[in-house]
Amino acid sequence: MQAAVREVSARKPLPWLLPLPAVLVGAGIxxxxxxxxxxxxxxxxxxxxxxxxxxRNALLLRNxxxxxxxxxxxxxxxxxxxxxxxxxxxxxxxxxxxxxxxPLAIPEYVGAYAFLAATGPGGTLETLLGIRVPxxxxxxxxxxxxxxxLYPYAFLNLRTxxxxxxxxxxxxxxSLGYGPWAAFARAVLPQLKPALSAxxxxxxxxxxxxxxxxxxLRYETFSYAIYLQYSAAFERTYAAWLALLLIGLVAGMLxxxxxxxxxxxxxxxxxxxxxxxxRATLGPxxxxxxGYVLALGFTSIGVPVVVLAHWMLRGPGGEAGMAGALAGTLxxxxxxxxxxxxxxxxxxxxxxxYPSPAxxxxxxxxxxxxxxxxxxxxxxxxxxTLRTTPALYQTLPLLIGAASxxxxxxxxxxxxxxxxxxxxxxxxxxxSLGYGPVSAFLRVTFPLLRTGLLAGxxxxxxxxxxxLALTTLLSPPGYTTLAVRxxxxxxxxxxxxxxxxxxxxxxxxxxxxxxxxxIERR
Amino acid sequence: MAVGVRLHxxxxxxxxxxxxxxLTLEVYEGEFFVLLGPSGCGKTTTLRLVAGLERPDAGEIExxxxxxxxxxxxxxxxxGIGLVFQDYALFPHLRVAENVAFGLRxxxxxxxxxRVAEVLDLVGLAACADRYPxxxxxxxQQRVALARALAPRPRLLLLDEPLSNLDxxxxxxxxxxxxxxxxxxxxxxxxxxxxxxxxxALADRIGVLSRGRLWQVGAPEEIYHAxxxxxxxxxxxxxxxxxxxxxAHAILTELGRFPGNGLxxxxxxxxxxxxxxxxxxxxxxxxxxxxxxxxxxSESLYQVRLPSGTLVRAxxxxxxxxxxxxxxxxxxxxxxxxxxPVE
Numbered sequence: 026m027q028a029a030v031r032e033v034s035a036r037k038p039l040p041w042l043l044p045l046p047a048v049l050v051g052a053g054i055x056x057x058x059x060x061x062x063x064x065x066x067x068x069x070x071x072x073x074x075x076x077x078x079x080x081r082n083a084l085l086l087r088n089x090x091x092x093x094x095x096x097x098x099x100x101x102x103x104x105x106x107x108x109x110x111x112x113x114x115x116x117x118x119x120x121x122x123x124x125x126x127x128p129l130a131i132p133e134y135v136g137a138y139a140f141l142a143a144t145g146p147g148g149t150l151e152t153l154l155g156i157r158v159p160x161x162x163x164x165x166x167x168x169x170x171x172x173x174x175l176y177p178y179a180f181l182n183l184r185t186x187x188x189x190x191x192x193x194x195x196x197x198x199x200s201l202g203y204g205p206w207a208a209f210a211r212a213v214l215p216q217l218k219p220a221l222s223a224x225x226x227x228x229x230x231x232x233x234x235x236x237x238x239x240x241x242l243r244y245e246t247f248s249y250a251i252y253l254q255y256s257a258a259f260e261r262t263y264a265a266w267l268a269l270l271l272i273g274l275v276a277g278m279l280x281x282x283x284x285x286x287x288x289x290x291x292x293x294x295x296x297x298x299x300x301x302x303x304r305a306t307l308g309p310x311x312x313x314x315x316g317y318v319l320a321l322g323f324t325s326i327g328v329p330v331v332v333l334a335h336w337m338l339r340g341p342g343g344e345a346g347m348a349g350a351l352a353g354t355l356x357x358x359x360x361x362x363x364x365x366x367x368x369x370x371x372x373x374x375x376x377x378x379y380p381s382p383a384x385x386x387x388x389x390x391x392x393x394x395x396x397x398x399x400x401x402x403x404x405x406x407x408x409x410t411l412r413t414t415p416a417l418y419q420t421l422p423l424l425i426g427a428a429s430x431x432x433x434x435x436x437x438x439x440x441x442x443x444x445x446x447x448x449x450x451x452x453x454x455x456x457s458l459g460y461g462p463v464s465a466f467l468r469v470t471f472p473l474l475r476t477g478l479l480a481g482x483x484x485x486x487x488x489x490x491x492x493l494a495l496t497t498l499l500s501p502p503g504y505t506t507l508a509v510r511x512x513x514x515x516x517x518x519x520x521x522x523x524x525x526x527x528x529x530x531x532x533x534x535x536x537x538x539x540x541x542x543x544i545e546r547r
Numbered sequence: 548m549a550v551g552v553r554l555h556x557x558x559x560x561x562x563x564x565x566x567x568x569x570l571t572l573e574v575y576e577g578e579f580f581v582l583l584g585p586s587g588c589g590k591t592t593t594l595r596l597v598a599g600l601e602r603p604d605a606g607e608i609e610x611x612x613x614x615x616x617x618x619x620x621x622x623x624x625x626x627g628i629g630l631v632f633q634d635y636a637l638f639p640h641l642r643v644a645e646n647v648a649f650g651l652r653x654x655x656x657x658x659x660x661x662r663v664a665e666v667l668d669l670v671g672l673a674a675c676a677d678r679y680p681x682x683x684x685x686x687x688q689q690r691v692a693l694a695r696a697l698a699p700r701p702r703l704l705l706l707d708e709p710l711s712n713l714d715x716x717x718x719x720x721x722x723x724x725x726x727x728x729x730x731x732x733x734x735x736x737x738x739x740x741x742x743x744x745x746x747x748a749l750a751d752r753i754g755v756l757s758r759g760r761l762w763q764v765g766a767p768e769e770i771y772h773a774x775x776x777x778x779x780x781x782x783x784x785x786x787x788x789x790x791x792x793x794x795a796h797a798i799l800t801e802l803g804r805f806p807g808n809g810l811x812x813x814x815x816x817x818x819x820x821x822x823x824x825x826x827x828x829x830x831x832x833x834x835x836x837x838x839x840x841x842x843x844x845s846e847s848l849y850q851v852r853l854p855s856g857t858l859v860r861a862x863x864x865x866x867x868x869x870x871x872x873x874x875x876x877x878x879x880x881x882x883x884x885x886x887x888p889v890e
Contacts, residue, residue, distance in 0.1 A: 193636035196600050199623040200630035201650030201699060208624070211649075215640045 039379050046371045047387035053430045054394040057405035058272070064408050065265040076263050082270070089233060089246040089274065092167055096232040097225040099172030103321060104179035104224065110314055111180075112187040115304045124322035125180035126542055128173070130534025131329050132491040132508065134237035135527045136174040138515035139329035140166075141241060142336055142524075149335045167244040173325045175231050179224035186220030187213075192303070219286045226282040233274055234398040237493050237512050247271045248494075251400045255498060265408070268401035275396050330531060333524045340521030346505070347525055354490050354506040354533065357424065362436075362486040364429040366478055369436035377444040388437060395434035399494035402431055407498060424499040431495060432488045436481030443477025444470075480544050487537040490530065507533070548575040550612075551703060551735040552597060557606030557616075559592055566592040568759040570606070579729060579736045581746040584756035585782065590739045593756070594705050597737060598630055599623035611702055629696030629734070631706045635688045637680035643667070643691050644676040650699040666694040669728055686717045693725070697732050704729060706738040710745060722748045743783050747771075755779050772821070777887050780819045785848065787825075787859045789818040790889075798886065801834075801853050802877055805884050819885040822848055822862035826878045829869060833876030835859070837869050851875060 068076070076082075104125070111121035128136075143149040145160040161169060190213050198208035236248035247267060254264040307314055372391060376384040394402070406427050410418045417423045447470045455465035493508050500509075507530045514523035552574040559567040567589045574580040582590040595601045597608060599615065599622055607617030610628075615621040629650075637646050644663050651659040667673045670690040680688055689709060696704060710718045710725070726749050729736045740746055746753050747767045754764045755778075763775040774780035777788070791800035793814045796807040800818055802825070810816065827849055835851040838858070846864045853859060861877060869875065 191634065191636055193632040193634060194638060196598070196623070197630055197632065197636045197638075197695070198649065199600070200598060200626075200628050200701075200705075201695070202624045202652055204622070204624055212638060215638075 039375075043371055043375050043379070044383065044387070046368050047375065047384075047390070050368060050372070050394070050430060050433060051387070051390045053426070054390060054397070054402075057402070057409040058397070060409045060412070061265055061268060061401070061405035065262065065269050068262040068266075072262070073266070077266055077270070082267075085245060085247050085250050085267075086270070086274075088164075088244065089248075089271075091164060092171070092239070092244065092246055093229045093232045093274075093278070095164070095168035096171040096175060097228050099168055100176040100179040100228045101221060101225060103172060103176040104183055105221075106317060107176075107321065108180050108183035108187055110318060111184055113305055114314060115306050116311070116314055116318065120322075121318055122542065122546075124318050124326070125184065126177055126538055127322075127535065128325040129177045129487065129541075130538045131174055131326065131531055132237075132493075132511075132534075133171055133174040133231070133235055134241060134493065134512055134515070135333075135530060136325070136329055137170045137238035137241040138511065138520070138523060138527065139332040140170055141515075142520040143328060143332045149332045153335065162242050163244055166242045167239050170238055170242060171232055171235065175228045176325070178227040178231065179221075182220040182224035182227070183217060186217050190216045222282050222285040226278060229278050230275060230396050230398075233271065233278075234400065234494065236400060237516075241515060247274070248398060248400055251404070252494075252497075255400075255404070261408075264404055268398070268404045271398045271401050275398060279396060330528070333527045333531070335524075336520045337524035337528060340524055346510075347529065350505045350507045350510045350526060351529055353504055354508065354530075357421070357428070357496065357500075357506060358486045358489040361425045361428040361432070361489045362482045364425065365433050365436045365485040366440070366481050368429060368433055369440050369481055370478070372433075373437050373440040373444055377441055378449060388434075391434045391437055394430050395432065397431070399431055399492065400498065403427065403495050403498035419499065419501050421501055421504070424495060424501075427499055428489050428492065428495050429485075432485045435484040435488060439477045439480035439484065440474065441477075443474040447473035476544050480541060483537045483540040483544075487534055487541075490533050490537070548578075550574070551576040551578065551610070552580075552737060553609040554593070554597070555607045555609070555617075557593075557596060557603045557608060559589075559596055559601060560604050565759050567596065567603075570759070570761055572754060572761055572764070574735060574737055576611070576735050577733060579726065579738065579749055579751045581738045581740060581750035581753045582756055583740060583743060583746040583753050583783075586741055588741075588756045589759040590741075590756050591707055592759075594707055594737060594739050597703075598628055598705050599626050627699075627702050629699070629701035629704045631689075631692045631696050631704070631709045633708045633711055635680075635692040635709075635712075637688055637691055637695070639680055641679075642676070643672065643678050643680070643683070646680065646691055647695045647698050649695060662698055666698045669697070669731065670694045671724075685713055686721060689713065689721065690724075693728060697728070697734065700732075700734075702735060704732075704734045704736045706736065708740050709738075711740070711742070718745075719748075725749065755782065757782070772885075774819065774885060777817070777819075780885065780887070785822050785860050787820045787822075787857075787861075788887075789820060789857060789859070791816050791818050791886075801855055801857065802859075802879065805879070805886075806882055808886055810886070810888070815889040817887045817889055819887065820859070820879075822860045824880055824884065825859065825861035826880050827851065827861050827863050827869070827875050828878060829873060830876045831874050833874045835875045835877055837871050837873045837875060839871060840868065842868075851877060 107121055107125050110116050111118055111125060140161050144158040145151075146157065148158070151157045194212045194216070195208050198212040199205070203211060233246075234248055236246070236252040239246050239249050240252065247270060251264060251267045251271065254260060254267060372387050376388050406423070407418065410423060451469045451473075452465045455469045456462070460468060491508060493512055496506055496509055500506075507526045510526040511523050511530060514520070514526070550573050552572070554570050554572045557567055557570045558565065570593065582593060584590045592601060596603055596616065597610075602620070603616050608615050610626060613621070615626055638649065641649065644667070647663045647666060648659050651662060654662065663676070664673065667676055670693055672687060672690055672694065675683060675687060675691075680691065683691065689712075692709065710721050713721060722745060738749060750767055752764060752766055753770050755762045755770060757778055763770060763779050765773075770779065770783055774783060780786050789800050789802060791798040791805070793807050793810045793812055793816065798805040798807055798816060798818060805818060834854050837849055838852050839850040841848045846862045847868065848860060848862050849869065851859045851861060859877060863869075
């Protein structure tokens with residue numbers, strides 16, 4: 026299919042308007058960041074050395090790296106076993122799929138808050154069961170909570186890779202004298218390396234960006250320090266430098282990931298039909314497997330829901346302002362997801378139908394925007410608008426624009442996948458049957474693309490609804506969303522007031538994840 | 548001759564579908580045996596049963612005198628087999644030489660390297676040892692898969708339509724090449740295909756499989772000229788089935804009398820005639836009319852309609868052609884014909 030697409034691109038000239046959205050996106054992402062860099066460089070060198078090379082920064086760096094590393098390992102362990110059970114065992118894939126995906130609906134900071142509200146004096150465990158469990162906190166608390174709510178990113182990558190491994194590779198290894206475990210280790214595991222590292226990269230990006238859960242769990246990282254700088258002692262140069270250091274860390278992770286994957290070849294050779302794996306019958310191990318999946322599902326999905334429901338029932342009831350916060354979330358997330366899809370469509374179309382180094386670069390720019398920690402990006406946007414168009418500062422359109430650029434990459438993936446299912450031949454066939462270019466697109470390509478567009482919308486919607494960083498820094502004064510409320514109440518330990526907002530967020534998240542699961546199962 | 552592979556009343560079900568039904572088969576040591584059948588006939592399942600990738604629901608499989616499925620179970624890695632898949636299944640993360648050396652576990656490094664060089668030489672790919680599978684053409688990948696399977700000196704080589712992904716020209720060349728390599732390595736081979744030309748070119752003996760059952764086993768000529776049943780006759784090569792009736796110790800048909808084969812008087816039969824069994828003679832008074840012609844290079848295949856409406860296929864090696872509409876008569880070239888009773 027790839028070859029056919031290339032052939033077409035060689036014959037057809039590139040419509041000159043097609044790269045325009047990508048250029049705008051690139052400008053929207055890079056101009057503020059460049060400005061951030063210029064601002065940071067304005068500082069005089071001696072203060073700079075003091076600020077950047079301080080012992081506090083060294084501590085933050087160590088903390089941040091340890092957290093990212095621990096979370097990457099934690100999610101990989103949780104997700105690997107789950108993905109293996111999902112693809113290769115006779116457990117119902119609906120169960121493993123739900124446990125592997127649903128935690129996406131629960132923001133990490135809601136999870137952190139639920140774990141805090143469940144434990145300690147007066148926590149859910151003590152009031153309901155009479156057991157007092159110490160509150161999680163510090164490094165291990167942060168690793169535990171982030172791993173429990175970020176593992177779906179690792180799971181989804183691993184599951185796709187496991188499904189894609191050709192069963193005959195393993196069978197060949199068996200025929201060449203390897204036992205079942207050795208054959209798996211030698212023939213299958215190497216194929217999973219790219220998925221493990223891609224999943225690890227995603228988890229790492231989220232762990233670096235998180236400031237809300239580490240804040241609740243009292244573990245200081247770069248992101249949390251930036252947030253403190255912004256909310257309390259707003260020292261611009263220092264904030265700018267922290268943001269740049271954070272971007273540097275992400276760049277380091279992107280580089281590491283590229284090095285890990287370099288030279289790994291996993292493309293299938295041959296063109297025959299691929300058989301699917303036979304699922305292993307677990308026998309007596311079945312109960313251990315069920316135990317693992319249910320325990321994981323209970324801690325990452327059950328605990329937040331039960332604990333929040335418990336605290337809501339204890340609360341005053343009839344939470345005022347909930348409707349306002351819900352409306353705030355929707356007024357932000359719906360237009361952002363729409364504009365992200367609208368921007369993603371031409372970029373995906375360009376890269377699929379007219380593949381070139383330029384179109385690949387356009388996709389990479391979008392991915393870079395996604396990888397840039399949202400706090401750093403928000404700071405850059407603030408600096409830039411205050412300098413050039415102060416009228417835009419703290420307005421909803423600016424927030425929507427920044428969020429669309431930041432989350433754009435999430436919309437490009439599914440739309441591109443949809444475009445691959447709608448090869449140009451189909452449109453050409455419609456043209457030969459008497460349809461004009463526009464009606465051919467609408468009658469043939471668009472219906473095939475619809476699920477991709479919907480998936481892109483749902484992914485961006487979910488991320489924006491969970492977002493705290495961009496919203497906190499860029500929203501108009503007084504603008505609230507469910508996310509802002511949960512985090513605000515929870516950091517003041519007002520657990521009963523946070524609970525209904527948290528449950529409403531989980532509800533929205535479950536709806537979005539439900540759409541994604543339905544699309545995936547089709 | 549010693550038996551290499553023995554299947555005894557083997558059955559394999561997938562849910563309610565019987566992929567292989569009560570199959571009994573023997574492959575001799577050193578033989579190139581081809582299982583031939585339409586898609587979905589159970590031939591790949593049979594191969595996977597022999598490899599130990601599937602367990603039979605009933606019956607027993609022996610390899611070189613040892614029970615491997617049935618009363619005893621031997622896992623695939625302990626069966627001493629080589630497997631070549633339709634999609635080659637080369638390990639994409641390993642170089643050609645590493646792929647080939649994969650099965651040489653426990654060999655001394657030097658010996659393993661020598662063996663890799665040896666089999667790569669055998670398949671004519673000594674120059675490609677350091678390449679990755681995706682850098683090779685389809686035919687080269689195919690030969691690497693073969694080399695990998697042969698490297699540990701398996702006693703039995705199992706091949707699952709390994710040529711079906713190659714284009715027509717390369718496929719023909721690889722047939723000869725494959726047979727040479729397998730024969731040179733003195734390995735017993737069980738080869739699965741749906742392509743009868745391939746089966747004819749490769750096989751010492753052919754087993755014809757359909758709907759999970761083995762219908763006939765024999766040398767290619769035997770299968771072609773003396774098919775055991777109507778299905779085999781129809782599936783292998785071109786055939787015309789001519790209705791007839793036994794009268795006075797002979798079979799009377801539209802094309803004349805054929806020997807009665809001792810069948811009881813009055814039996815209704817069908818006579819199978821291969822295109823070469825009939826000679827076409829142009830004859831303005833002849834009963835047949837040419838309706839179609841396919842030029843095949845060394846000969847032409849004609850379709851002739853008889854007065855009853857039966858369509859008969861006959862080949863003609865002459866350089867001149869008979870246009871459609873030409874009246875002809877058909878003369879049997881021999882008196883031997885395969886007869887099937889009509890149920």
